[in-house]
Amino acid sequence: MSASDLLRSLARCVGEAHVRCAESEMAAFLLDWRGRYRGRALAVVQPATTDEVAAVVRHCRVYGVHIVPQGGNTGLVGGATPLEEQAPAIVLHLGRLRRIRSLEPQEFTVVAEAGVTVREVQEAARSANRLFPLSLASEGSATVGGVCATNAGGVHVLRYGTTRDLVLGLEVVLADGSVISSLQGLRKDNTGYAWKPLFVGSEGTLGVITAATFKLFPLSTEVVTAWVAVPDPAAAVRLFSWLRETVGEGLEAFELMGRTTLELVLKHIPQARVPFSGEPPAWSVLVEFAEAGRGAQLQERVERAMTVAIERGWVQDVALAANEAQRRALWALRENASEAQRFEGFSFKHDVSLPIRALPEFIAECEARLRRHWPTVTLVCFGHLGDGNLHYNVFPTGIEPAQWPLIEPRLSGLVHDTVAEFGGSISAEHGIGRLKAELLPRYKSEEELSLLRRLKAAIDPENLFNPGKVVRGDDRPCSEET
């Protein structure tokens, strides 16, 4: 049984045009979004239906060829890129599973196949007067299969949760080619173990997600957006708690941004402007409340709450967006944070989360520790404070480029160790993929790692799916663990 036998079998499953073997055709699928990993594959295979996916899986299993599922290829940790060496693999690209199978407005649910983009789901929902709340920078390319496989977060986690919280149902192809499906969209179902949350966030290592049922919500019609200057992160944490208490659960964004981050945006993004006079504030928070229907008086309630917050010293200044254009301008300050950093150049990036109450002390302590070793670095710290999620990037200002690869392990190790010390996570929303697979054993207990490996071995006993990612089933054969 040779590789070419497999490719012929796969061509019979999905059509010859959908088994791509030429290097030129495969190139884009073998390079990760950040350009950090370039993998190898026998072919990029593009099935169009769940049955075709199942057939591809069965053939690959017979031939002992690994499967690396891929969606929009916008992941940030190399999770969808095959390894360079290792046993042969195919990339299983789900982009042709393109149907929105159903959308039920009364049920507040939508069923979409793996290859539908996040934006397409948003638009389908909106046309039925419903909100699909998942929203992230890559939403035009990121797919249903990809956001489920990575448990994507984004800017609305605070109110609506991560992808796992939005998933009511899944259809998954397992390693033996069987299909398990639970797409009815039930809100309550206590019949056996919750396997759906396990596949969400498993980064293609347990099975192939071919479709999902998501929760929808009423469209927000009343929206209040504010840019708020605060003296320090501790004040931001107090403001967060105060706003939830006094204005309520319509709070859907609470984004923290340090002065350095804001200055980079102002420097690199032409239209960017802080809505206050004078210097950019030390710390800013983008706050947004939204509510369906009319008459919730959101603006008055937010103004009232902010007045008290100013009196108490938690807030120095507030600019409320007076219209949609102003609202877009405030969001642009936040949304261009990554883009502005790209213009600025290379940085050591960390996507971490912490208990919210620990954020202020972590920010101070981590900076102090970094400066002890590298006094000249520039710290860019911003993120979803309401979720405890910081994007904590360190620009190697004043350090020779030749040194960067050498200091990276120590520098990132220092950041991650400090995160762990404060009870945080070394990957808040980007996942483990390949980038952090080696780090996992350092930050998880042996007991927890052993459980993760046993789950992998139980669901994908032959390590068919996405080897070398998350728990490294290949490095440590599962049989050693049980």
Add this chain to the structure above:
Amino acid sequence: MSASDLLRSLARCVGEAHVRCAESEMAAFLLDWRGRYRGRALAVVQPATTDEVAAVVRHCRVYGVHIVPQGGNTGLVGGATPLEEQAPAIVLHLGRLRRIRSLEPQEFTVVAEAGVTVREVQEAARSANRLFPLSLASEGSATVGGVCATNAGGVHVLRYGTTRDLVLGLEVVLADGSVISSLQGLRKDNTGYAWKPLFVGSEGTLGVITAATFKLFPLSTEVVTAWVAVPDPAAAVRLFSWLRETVGEGLEAFELMGRTTLELVLKHIPQARVPFSGEPPAWSVLVEFAEAGRGAQLQERVERAMTVAIERGWVQDVALAANEAQRRALWALRENASEAQRFEGFSFKHDVSLPIRALPEFIAECEARLRRHWPTVTLVCFGHLGDGNLHYNVFPTGIEPAQWPLIEPRLSGLVHDTVAEFGGSISAEHGIGRLKAELLPRYKSEEELSLLRRLKAAIDPENLFNPGKVVRGDDRPCSEET
């Protein structure tokens, strides 16, 4: 190694007074809440700390003695009751793990041990100006460990989700006596497979939950409660969708109740009174909106939405509670539904869920099918419409008591088959336990069942925990499945 050796070892772990072996002492722990199952055990063991739980687990494993974890013993499917025959077992009663380890108002989290009651968590949260939204009839006895193990639902699922949605962290003792813990309460953590949701709802068959971190919410300060008469369930579904759209996500209860149910409440509960003049309506809905802070104008918004709903024929009459006493009276109509049925006598009970849009047709069709075989039965149908969850009880009116046990399998089979046909679940919130373990293979695909068994085998390979429940690891040895 005899049983008495084990009991001596356990007494050394937890103290002699906490290993109860006398029949009289064990009786209450060996009988399930509904009095349907009476089990056998070597002892009821009551550890006081996680370390003691781990020690008990290790000893039982060495002696090959099963462990049946038990909380408040208020479950409805016999999940916490040991079997009558089978290999020897102990009941592991978690009632002495009584600490609320921490409560962080700014973080909106609480960490509580397994033996703390739901009401105690509610009260601790309230004293810190926070809401713990889990609320169910048994909350005075039901414990943290129990509600996590069963993924309890209750009356606030619509807004806040089931227990699984409220759990941010867990501490679990596994079958080898190791402890895995993730109690920091992070809102985002994409580091490996989501094992926490798997233990929630596993009904004591995968490990022993010793503590949990729960989400808290702002206390609601504005509350609007209404009793609404609707012509039929289809109108109720339309009203549900309309209220979410126009009044928004503050909707936290939407409870449907048929006339028969309401009449039983009026018959058996002394103070019960429908807030309208004339006959009880064919169908009623209890609606509640709530919001933190002040100024949300909830009442005006609800009144405006109801006015339109009346014009459109979805609503026949509305009574808004004018004060807390009236609100309590409306809730009493709903909360006494189970109590009133207890006075009425025996019924065949079904706790099912359906896609919300399928509810009206299911209610009509299931009644028609039942009446074909048993024309005289009384149908009592009520539940959490917003979650698609019906409590569908059939009183055997006009049928001789001697016949009841004989018709039960056919009657309940008809109800469950009809639920399955409409895409529903045979256990919405009560779980599988022992009562429905035999039914599971009828309503799950072989592929899904096989996955559930592999999960059980991976996490509890020796079937130490709670045999005979959920997936019946004992009936079908796991080795047959892999």
